[in-house]
Amino acid sequence: MLKRLNGEDDMTGAEVAVRDAGFPAPFVSGLEYNAPARGPWNIVHTGMLIPESHQVFACAQGCLRGVILTAAEMLAMDRMSWISVDKNDLFDGSLERNIVDGTAEIIRKLPKKPRALLLFISCVHLFAGCDFEVIMSELRTMFPDIDFIDCYMNPTMRKSGLTPDQLMRRQLYAPFEPCPADRNAVNIIGNDRPTDESSELVRLVRAAGRELRDITQCRTYEDYRRMAKSALEITYLPTAKASGDALENRLGRKHLYLPLSYDFDEIERNLAQLAGALGIAAPDWTEAKQDAIRSLEQAKAVIGDTPVEIDYTATPRPVGLAALLAEHGFRVTRLYADVMIEEERPAFERLRALAPDLLLTATVHAKMRFAGKGVHERGDVIAIGQKAAYFSGTKHFVNIVSGGGMYGFDGVLRLARHMTEAATHEQDTETVIQRKGLGCRSCL
């Protein structure tokens, strides 16, 4: 077990003032720690968004533990099966055969045939050069009424190409095939929670008389399949951009990437772009902007100089959020992020100027093993995000992941309200953050 040898508070290498931090990767990658803040979704949660689907994992037994626990916790064990891989499968060349035969057996034994089957292969299959196309082709021939989706649980390859999260979000829409476009429908792609109805994004789509489709609101497989017809794909999470690009290429649909932002000019540009694509005039957002600012001022009045800490699981733009809050007088003292995305570079420069002493802290650095329950615990903090809550030890935190469905000026307004609420209400942090997949069912 990793032990602090001298008991001293030495965070060298795991923490740096933003004025001295490199961009986009301020820390050296090495032995990693994973804080017990389990709200962010994993590939199992995301895959479960497809209604009437079943997941099959083909991997070594040791790798199955995490995915099975996820399914069990979200009370979805009836939607998951697995095929374990043995070293002998490598010797006798049966890796591919076992997947085909195993999946077929699973399907035959299920009480009801799934509409879609998400088949996950693992690192060993990729190392061994298994031909996934051949596997899928054989299964499609055997079960033509099931949509088979190739999925990947390959953590050893997570630092090259698309991340497992990006890949999973892209594969969510893999069964969509070219078809005539329904001009009256618009998709939000790649999200794991609905976008607030009050957001300017949703209001614009409604104002244009379009139907908004989102996998998070699909109840049946037919709902999900209908998304294939929508004429416009909107993404706003960086992890979803590859999904939108893939649909644009494959279906010939227009894809608008309107990144979730806390920069008012960027928000306005995004909304103008959306209005243009919807063929309507962009409204005047002055009032919405003022409401957002007012909400920030109200939150500041309640929070005062209490330190604010933000982590990257709360929003894909934690640097931008920190800059916004610093601009509005909040005492943002710490930002938890192991790497930053290129989109955050302008915000990073702004933040350096606004709050040069703000500490940038890693979450996976081995030293963070002691940060949650040890000398770094600081109860008097408003945290935004579960990891910030865990590391600071606060009971006052905004419990969101991946932006929390908040978007635009309305998103800023709502986030400020959540901060106010966090300042005035305590939560049982340990109980709340140990539940996997915020928003999913949990048996805990």
Added chain:
Amino acid sequence: MLKLAFYGKGGVGKSTTVSNLASAFAANGLKVMQIGCDPKADSTASLHGGARIRSILDLVRERNNDFTLEEMVRIGDGGVVCVEAGGPTPGLGCAGRGIIAALEKLQEKGAYDMYKPDVVMYDVLGDVVCGGFSMPMRKGCADRVFILTSGETMSIYAAANIAMAVKNFRGRGYASLGGFILNRRNVTDEDAKAAKLAADFDSEVTGALDWSETVQRAEQLGKTVVHAFPESPMAAQYRALADAVLAAVREGDASC
């Protein structure tokens, strides 16, 4: 786009033959891409003065994904687009996995769309010993496999193994067998042995090459025979082989 994979026992002369074919195709006005699928990364050496070029796996190791398509290729004599997959340190790592990673990276970086070659040639190390070595014959890679052999027993044996793998993979929509190429080593009954091998797989000997000192002389110059000694009888043999390969592909297409 014509996509051809060349297999055969190590040392049988694959890289020399493939590079000369590349030169011959290029001399006929075709845009050629040659992809060396060998950890030694020396398949294309005679197309660019014998110098080593940085392999895709070198780039991946050094810079993960932070490199451009242009850095993965080198334009050789006759405008041939040269690519070396590379591989792990000898004795360590997995060469098959290296081939998979390199070919995936080429696809990912849009190599075929960017260079739009008329002919892509995969020069593949040795036998089909694992999934990685079957990668060049998979759907999306080569359409035809040509197997090089000499009349030596071990070479024939390896060629038969490879042909068997091609046959086994046919049901998967992989590349079909284009034919055998005999690289003569002056072994007794060499032509007959190659012909029998081809017949065993309902195929043909697409072409044969004599052993010639000209090949060694060209190699010492870091050039292909076709480029260094275009008027030589050996260059004529390579050009004839290039024509025969194209004819075999056309014939195969017609019979499909």
